[in-house]
Every structure is written in C-alpha cells, then in structure tokens.
Amino acid sequence: MTEIGAPNRRATTFIGGNGGEWAVVSQRALLGPPIAAVSRVAMIFGSTPGDCRDAAWILRGVATNDRYTTREEKHSLVEKQVPIGRPEATRAALILLRKNADWWAMPQDERRAVLEEQSHHIAIGLRYLPAVARRLLHCRDLESEAPFDFLGFLDFAPADEVAFEDMLGQLRSTKEWSYMEREIDIRLVKPDR
Numbered sequence: 612m613t614e615i616g617a618p619n620r621r622a623t624t625f626i627g628g629n630g631g632e633w634a635v636v637s638q639r640a641l642l643g644p645p646i647a648a649v650s651r652v653a654m655i656f657g658s659t660p661g662d663c664r665d666a667a668w669i670l671r672g673v674a675t676n677d678r679y680t681t682r683e684e685k686h687s688l689v690e691k692q693v694p695i696g697r698p699e700a701t702r703a704a705l706i707l708l709r710k711n712a713d714w715w716a717m718p719q720d721e722r723r724a725v726l727e728e729q730s731h732h733i734a735i736g737l738r739y740l741p742a743v744a745r746r747l748l749h750c751r752d753l754e755s756e757a758p759f760d761f762l763g764f765l766d767f768a769p770a771d772e773v774a775f776e777d778m779l780g781q782l783r784s785t786k787e788w789s790y791m792e793r794e795i796d797i798r799l800v801k802p803d804r
C-alpha cells in the first residue's frame with residue numbers, strides 16, 4: 612500500500628538537546644510540569660528530523676490558517692509583521708502552551724470573544740510589530756497525542772527584549788491566560804559564529 616500525500620511543508624520541529632543554533636539561557640515551567648532541561652534547541656522546518664539520538668525532547672507543530680482573525684486585523688498584521696529569522700533577531704522565546712478543557716469546550720465564537728474582545732490578544736500583539744516576529748504552531752491535530760496545544764516561537768533583537776517582556780506581562784494577565792493549564796517559557800540566544 613502506498614501512503615498518499617507529501618510531507619507537510621507547514622510543519623516545524625524543535626529538538627531540545629545539546630545541539631542546534633539556539634543556546635538556552637533559561638527554561639521555566641510557569642504552569643504545570645516541566646520538561647527536561649536542555650542546553651540547546653534546534654529548529655527544523657519540516658517534520659522528519661534526521662539524527663535525534665541525543666535529543667531530550669522533540670516537539671512538532673504545524674502552521675495553519677487563522678481561526679479568529681478578522682479581515683481588518685489580518686490587514687494590520689500583514690502590513691506590520693515580518694518573518695522570523697532576521698539577522699539582528701538574536702534573542703528568541705519558545706513558549707509551550709496547553710489550554711484547558713473549558714477552553715476547548717467553547718464554540719468558536721465564544722473563544723474568539725475571550726481571545727480578542729475580552730483579552731485583546733491581537734491588539735496587544737500588533738503594538739509590538741515589527742520588533743517581534745512570531746511563528747505559531749498548532750499541535751492538537753497531529754497524528755500522535757501532543758503534550759502542548761501550541762508552540763509559539765518569537766524572535767527579536769536584544770534592544771527589544773524589554774518590550775517583549777512588557778507584551779508577555781500584558782498577555783499573561785488576560786482572561787485568555789486563565790484558560791492555560793500548562794506553560795513553559797524557554798529563552799534562547801543565538802551565539803556569535
């Protein structure tokens with residue numbers, strides 16, 4: 612039998628271990644159990660990493676279509692956002708998130724209302740573009756059960772670190788975040804080559 616379909620090009624894999632271009636500066640479990648501490652993280656585009664024998668963990672997610680964003684918000688995002696990987700963006704955060712059953716039990720319109728009308732997630736985030744670039748990956752619909760619902764990767768220049776913390780502080784105090792049941796914040800730096 613032949614498997615139908617090519618590998619998903621929207622997939623990204625993070626490998627925690629002692630290799631990879633990102634050096635870990637801190638790794639904090641803010642909510643729920645931690646994962647193994649690592650010194651390096653590799654970010655690989657695609658879902659089939661090669662040699663992972665030394666990996667402490669492997670996390671995979673896929674970029675997907677927007678679920679909550681309105682046309683107007685989308686327009687503002689497209690106007691301001693930049694892709695991850697700018698040469699000056701030598702700082703990054705890999706934030707692993709899992710929301711609780713109450714969140715997932717809500718219908719789409721109620722989740723949107725909490726995310727934006729009550730928590731202003733998109734409005735807050737927009738204020739920090741283009742200093743912060745982001746890639747959001749979803750894990751709930753993968754083939755195998757995943758420990759997190761989302762992998763958020765955000766990169767920025769060292770000079771924008773304070774602004775980044777400021778944004779995180781605002782997001783974490785929202786109603787949306789009250790639905791979080793697990794959060795791990797891994798801070799990364801790209802060492803000089």
Ligand code: HEM
Nearest residue numbers: 676677678679680706708733736737739743745747761763
């Ligand atoms: C750079 C500033 C940010 C902007 C512009 C931004 C923008 C957005 C937008 C537009 C969405 C909705 C996507 C959709 O329609 O499905 C979204 C969702 C999301 N963002 Fe952000 N965001 C930012 C920062 C962050 C940060 C710092 C985190 C992690 C701590 C984060 C985590 C998430 C998660 C987990 C979702 C998915 C929510 C869900 O589907 O339940 N975002 N963000």
